[in-house]
Amino acid sequence: MTLNPPSRENFDVIIVGVGAMGSAALDALANRGAKVLGIEQFSIAHDRGSSHGGSRIIRQSYFEHPDYVPWLKRAYELWEQLDSWWEEPIMHITGGLYMGPSASPTFAGSLLAAELHHLPHKVLSSSDVHQRFPQFHPGHDDTALFEEIAGWVVPEETIRAQVARAQLRGAELKTGIEVQNITCHPHEVQVHCSDGATYRADQIILSPGAWASHFLADLNFPMKVERQVMYWFDPTDLQEHFESSPVYVHESPAGEQIYGFPANSEGAKVAFFRKGTLTQPDTLIRDVCATEIQAMRQRLAETIPTLSEGKLRQAKACMYTTTADENFIIGRHPTQHRILLACGFSGHGFKFVPVVGEVLADMISSNSDDCGVTLFDPRRFSEVQAATDH
Incomplete structure (x- = not known):
């Protein structure tokens, strides 16, 4: 070409x-x-x-704002067309799990969007989540929304x-x-x-x-440009559950969100959402320091302990361009x-x-x-x- x-x-x-x-x-x-x-x-x-790093989540029960949902429905149709046309796989449907306190944006916002737009979904308790997906240990008071149509694209x-x-x-x-x-x-x-x-x-x-x-x-x-870091860890246990995992978002009681993907040959990818540092695109620091890695391990220890303890395969920086x-x-x-x-x-x-x-x-x-x-x-x-x- x-x-x-x-x-x-x-x-x-x-x-x-x-x-x-x-x-x-x-x-x-x-x-x-x-x-x-x-x-x-x-x-x-x-x-x-x-726009790198091998994967991006796609979902329709959109906690950011329900007004996005009609665009997401159309996007899915177009993703399917592009995926069927291209020589390499693009779209992967795995289901999506959005966990957090019942009043958190991650859960409550997802539920609002799902109900307003009549999107198929299931509400799961913390114990339901762990029973169905044993790699996850959400907080005792957490609630989750599961959406079958969610997944990821390359x-x-x-x-x-x-x-x-x-x-x-x-x-x-x-x-x-x-x-x-x-x-x-x-x-x-x-x-x-x-x-x-x-x-x-x-x-x-x-x-x-x-x-x-x-x-x-x-x-x-x-607008501000933020440096964000993506991490890939090897799980220490439950490998088959990580490989068949839904994409997920977990919000802590303090409002800190992490998200992640099923494991593949490169490990299981995870990242913080909106925990970046200000940068400029031409001077982005691409090396990831030990303090950043430890912060992610500590956060994972709360919710996905077998990933927290695993070997770090790689870490990469990217950028968000975020409006007010x-x-x-x-x-x-x-x-x-x-x-x-x-x-x-x-x-x-x-x-x-x-x-x-x-x-x-x-x-x-x-x-x-x-x-x-x-x-x-x-x-x-x-x-x-x-x-x-x-």
Whole structure:
């Protein structure tokens, strides 16, 4: 597969950043016959941003907010289509287990979403969980929601598949090239690149992940880039239960969440959710220190002791780009109508990848101003700032 074919100078759409969301938009727009160019500063499916590590949870009983659920239902349909088309497995359904105190967001929020949207689910007591999944030792007062349709997807294969399908549909791609500047003109947008070329388009999509603030500094969006760490441990016992495990989230009484996946040949992957440190994408510390590893072992000792005591196989850093309200930014640039924004996915965006691509393509095709979900409207931050200024 050729990643840098000859490019035309003028396009209907240019996508800046061909990671998860950018590759989805590239695919969706190419499917509609648009002349589309994707520009990526690294290679395709690289490990420098937020979309690596071999697995991302997918689920529908969404504790973050029930308004996400319709998008998740559509995302599942699109995941299934992509999985059946691609040469490597992408989608794995394992069931999902969301554990915590009965009033915790992890349990109560999942239950609310499931009930509002009539999603199949089961409520389990702490003893029910341990009996069915003996690797887990939730707190005595914990409650859990089990969702059969949950599972995980492979981020790297997702991106490769979307790019490959987009190219088969006529999309063009430039990799290893940085976008240095974007200028808006009355009838076009110009994208000036590190290779000396200037590419022109009617509209552009900004999906640069952790580099979003580099392009949006003038908007002063309340976004922060956080360093997060993923860990892979070998269980000391109950190997077969770890291999057949559902994906899971556990919230402690103090509100600290961890999540994890079934074990495979690389070990059982676990991570904290929202326990990161502030960073910048170009200076991310990739080495993981002993103190961080010990903190994870201590947290696992409370709930998954046979994993806590196991051998650490590897640990990797990645990044979240988190907004002040932890909701996405999807919509038109507040002052430049030819620019669409897709950023600030706040550590929980990957499960939406194909539907975000579809929505962005819809917005391009219809020239609409918003994505239809108020939670994601970029203007919400402009309105907050205006109110603060007055």
